[in-house]
Every structure is written in C-alpha cells, then in structure tokens.
Amino acid sequence: MSGRTAPLMRGGGPSAAWSRGSRIVVAVGIGVLVGCVFAFLYPDGLFGPAPPAPRPGAISSKISSSQCESSERVNMLKSDLAALSEKNAELKKQVRDLNMKLQLAEQGKDQAEKQVLVLGLNHKAGPFGTVKSLRTSPLIAPDESVNPRLAKLLEGVAIRKELIVALANSNVREMLEVWYQNIKKVGIPNYLVVALDDEIEKLCKSNDVPVYRRNPDEGIDSIAKTGGNHAVSGLKFRILREFLQLGYSILLSDVDIVYLQNPFDHLYRDSDVESMSDGHSNMTAYGYNDVFDEPSMGWARYAHTMRIWVYNSGFFFIRPTIPSIELLDRVAGRLMTEPKSWDxxxxxEELFFPSHPGYDGLHASKRTMDMYLFMNSKVLFKTVRKDGNLSKLKPVIVHVNYHPDKLPRMKAVVEYYVNGNKDALKNFPDGSD
Structure with missing residues (x-):
C-alpha cells in the first residue's frame, strides 16, 4: 500500500489537482477563442472552396474566344502599322520639301555674298594689272540621297569624281561600238554608257562596258526608246542633273566621236562649262568683232558686233556647281515647253544671252576648248587633212557632227589616226553630198 500511494503524496494533494484542472480550462478557452477568430476571418474555410470543374464546351468556347481576340489584335496592329508607315512617308516628304526650300533659300542669296563666302573676308584691290576676278564657282555639296544606286555605281567608275557619260539607244548601236572600242584603245577607264533600252544594256554588259540603266520613267522612256538623235540629245540635260547633284564632273559625249587621247589630260577645269566649238577658225571658234555696215546712218554707218560660233552641245565638260545645274534646268525646261526647238x-542661248529687261541671264563661267585638240568634222575635212603641218597633229577627239554619213567617216578617222592610213580621208567631200 505504502509503495503505491507515495507518488500521490508527492504531488501536493488537492491544490496540485486544482492547478492542473485550471490549466486545461485555460487551454480549451484559448482554442475556442482562436477558432472563433478563424471563423470570422475565413468564413469559407482556410483553403476556400474548390473551383467547379469546367465543362468541355466551355473550354472550346474559351479557346475560340481567345483566337478571335488574337486575330482582332493582329488586324489592329497591322492597321496601326499601315497608318504609321503612311505617316512616316508623309513626314519624309515634308523633310524633302523643307530641304528643297532651304536649298532654294541658300541659292537665293546675292551673288556677291557667295563670292565673299568663297574668298573669305573682303579684300582691297591690288596694284594695276594684278587683279583677277572669281571665275570658278564653288562645288556643291554632294547629295547621295538623290540616287543611291547611281552613287554606288559612280564610286567604282569615276576617277577623281570625273567621268565621260554618253546616252545611247539601239538607233546608234554601230557608232556606239566604234565609240567605246577607241576609248578602250586609248586606255580611258572612267566612262559610262547610259543605256536607253534593253539592247544597248545587253551590248555593254557583253563587251565589259560600264553601263547604267535608269529606273523606269514614262516621260523619258518613250523618247529614249524611239527618238532620233535630236530627241535623245535633249534628254541628256535632264539625266545629267543627277550626276551633278551627286558631286561628279561630267564630260558629256555624243557617240559620233572618235577618242584618240585621254581628254582629262587636256582640260582646264576653271569654268562651270568647258565646251568644244562648232567654229572652224580662230575667229569663229574664239570670237571676233564683226562690223555691221548700214550706209543710211551716214557718219554712224558702222556698228561693231561681237560674234562667236556656238558651243557644241554634244561634247562639253560640266562641273557640279549651282550655275551648271541651273543651266541644265533652264535648257531642259525650255525643251519641254518648246518641243520644236533645237537643244x-x-x-x-542660255549660256550667252545677258540679263536684260524681263530676263535674268545665267551667271555661268565658260571656256572654249582648243579647236585642233577637240576637233569637229568641218575643221578636219575642210582644213586639217589638206594642210601638211596640221595633218601631223593628233587631236584628242574628232566629233563627226557636221556630216550625216557619220559611221564611215568615224571608221576613216580611226584608219587615219590609229592605223596610219594616210589615204583614209581622201575620198570624202568637204561637206555633205
């Protein structure tokens, strides 16, 4: 007995039992309180009710709705992209227009201001006989955005930003062949043919001749493909403009020309335009004082006139300057509005006519080429071939511009100057039959 009751006696009797009971009551109370709190905060349970399982039809409906929304979203994005592209094109046009207005504003400055910009500060005139005026206009800043494809082509063809350019269609195929064959013989690398039809483009490519085919242009292509010499000749003033805008100096060449030396070794490059003459003597080529006689005027019967034979528009060197581009614009503009006029x-007229009431003349500097180096066919057949001393000279080019039988005379020029056949020119008349 005493062994089994001993622990009870150690527990402290009735007071110890009360202490344990009170602790149990407190624990139960705390549990009830915590339960009430959770019941208040989470009325649907701690983890919430499980969502209802979706029906198969609802799933497909949801997918279809999602696809529809995605398709509508794509269409909206495409519409936005189209609107942005249109807006971008409009902004680009505005930028081009603003650039053009800026260029026009810059060009509109007084010519004296341009000279000051070139020469720097104003200078006093020097001693007598030492004063030299400005003859060479400043080059324009190249603008490759005008024609990036042509700009890339010219980089590989031009030398020191200079090259020979000729326009050709199928009507002049045989003359073009003589033209580029002799350019190759002379060893001139910087030349280019602007092909006006497919046949000329294929001909040049098959003969390793640098060629450029313009982008389609209905206003030009109709003339280029079917036009005669004069019609095609008028196109060059419109086509050359891009070359100048890209910053290149162009030696414009017709195809009825035989090259015997490299012309770039004989240019002065001190003027906007440097051209061969249709003159046949020192007077006619370089100018002279022609006295006009009118007897009815008595004492004032004699009037002095300054005369010069025209520049040949089939062979001239033109630099990329503002006056040069204005010249091309003026000529091309008149040829468009005056279809019967000769280019x-x-x-x-645009080069030489001075300013007068109602007309502003072109302020372009010009130089006449040496008529024996850059020779027209009148000089050759009327004078040079009959003169023992002049016939020994070797011209840079011979332009068969005065005679309609161009191809046989071109071949004769090659025989005479290249192959050394001194009888090659004898059978041709001075003029045309």
Whole structure:
C-alpha cells in the first residue's frame, strides 16, 4: 500500500489537482477563442472552396474566344502599322520639301555674298594689272540621297569624281561600238554608257562596258526608246542633273566621236562649262568683232558686233556647281515647253544671252576648248587633212557632227589616226553630198 500511494503524496494533494484542472480550462478557452477568430476571418474555410470543374464546351468556347481576340489584335496592329508607315512617308516628304526650300533659300542669296563666302573676308584691290576676278564657282555639296544606286555605281567608275557619260539607244548601236572600242584603245577607264533600252544594256554588259540603266520613267522612256538623235540629245540635260547633284564632273559625249587621247589630260577645269566649238577658225571658234555696215546712218554707218560660233552641245565638260545645274534646268525646261526647238541652240542661248529687261541671264563661267585638240568634222575635212603641218597633229577627239554619213567617216578617222592610213580621208567631200 505504502509503495503505491507515495507518488500521490508527492504531488501536493488537492491544490496540485486544482492547478492542473485550471490549466486545461485555460487551454480549451484559448482554442475556442482562436477558432472563433478563424471563423470570422475565413468564413469559407482556410483553403476556400474548390473551383467547379469546367465543362468541355466551355473550354472550346474559351479557346475560340481567345483566337478571335488574337486575330482582332493582329488586324489592329497591322492597321496601326499601315497608318504609321503612311505617316512616316508623309513626314519624309515634308523633310524633302523643307530641304528643297532651304536649298532654294541658300541659292537665293546675292551673288556677291557667295563670292565673299568663297574668298573669305573682303579684300582691297591690288596694284594695276594684278587683279583677277572669281571665275570658278564653288562645288556643291554632294547629295547621295538623290540616287543611291547611281552613287554606288559612280564610286567604282569615276576617277577623281570625273567621268565621260554618253546616252545611247539601239538607233546608234554601230557608232556606239566604234565609240567605246577607241576609248578602250586609248586606255580611258572612267566612262559610262547610259543605256536607253534593253539592247544597248545587253551590248555593254557583253563587251565589259560600264553601263547604267535608269529606273523606269514614262516621260523619258518613250523618247529614249524611239527618238532620233535630236530627241535623245535633249534628254541628256535632264539625266545629267543627277550626276551633278551627286558631286561628279561630267564630260558629256555624243557617240559620233572618235577618242584618240585621254581628254582629262587636256582640260582646264576653271569654268562651270568647258565646251568644244562648232567654229572652224580662230575667229569663229574664239570670237571676233564683226562690223555691221548700214550706209543710211551716214557718219554712224558702222556698228561693231561681237560674234562667236556656238558651243557644241554634244561634247562639253560640266562641273557640279549651282550655275551648271541651273543651266541644265533652264535648257531642259525650255525643251519641254518648246518641243520644236533645237537643244544646241537653246544650250547656247542660255549660256550667252545677258540679263536684260524681263530676263535674268545665267551667271555661268565658260571656256572654249582648243579647236585642233577637240576637233569637229568641218575643221578636219575642210582644213586639217589638206594642210601638211596640221595633218601631223593628233587631236584628242574628232566629233563627226557636221556630216550625216557619220559611221564611215568615224571608221576613216580611226584608219587615219590609229592605223596610219594616210589615204583614209581622201575620198570624202568637204561637206555633205
């Protein structure tokens, strides 16, 4: 007995039992309180009710709705992209227009201001006989955005930003072949043919001749493919503009020309335009004082006139300057509005006519080429071939511009100057039959 009751006696009797009971009551109370709190905060249970399982039809409906929304979203994005592209094109056009207005504003400055910009500060005139005026206009800043494809081509063809350019269609195929064959013989690397139809483009490519085919242009292509010499000749003033805008100096060449030396070794490059002459003597080529006699005027019967034979619009060197581009614009503009006019006459009128009431003349500097180096066919057949001393000279080029039988005379020039056949020119008349 005493062994089994001993622990009870050690527990402290009735007071110890009360202490344990009170602790149990407190624990139960705390549990009830915590339960009430959770019941208040989470009425649907701690983890919430399980979501209902979706029906198979609902799933497909949801997928279809999602696809529809995605398709509509794509269409909206495409519409936005189209609107942005249109807006971008409009902004680009505005930028081009603003650039053009800026260029026009810059060009509109007084010519004296341009000279000051070139020469720097104003200078006093020097001693007598030492004063030299400005003859060479400043080059324009190249603008490759005008024609990136042509700009890339010219980089590989031009030398020191200079090259020979000729326009050709199938009507002049045989003359073009003589033209580029002799350019190759002379060893001139910087030349280019602007092909006006497919046949000329294929011909040049098959003969390793640098060629450029313009982008389609209905206003030009109709003339280029079917036009005669004069019609095609008028196109060059419009086509050359891009070359100048890209910053290149162009030696414009017709195809009825035989090259015997490299012309770039004989240019002065001190003027906007450097052209061969249709003159046949020192007077006619370089100018002279022609006295006009009118007897009815008595004492004032004699009037002095300054005369010069026209520049040849089929062979001239033109630099990328503002006056040069204005010249091309003026000539091309008149040829468009005056379809019966001759491009060479218009070319010279714009170059030489001075400013007068109702007309602003072109302020372009010009130089006449040496008529024995850059020879027209009148000089050759009327004078040079009959003169023992002149016949020994070797011209840079011979332009068969005065005679309609161009191809046989071109071949004769090659025989005479290249192959050494001194009888090659004898059978041709001075003029045309």
């Amino acid at each position: 060479q006459a218009v070319f010279n």
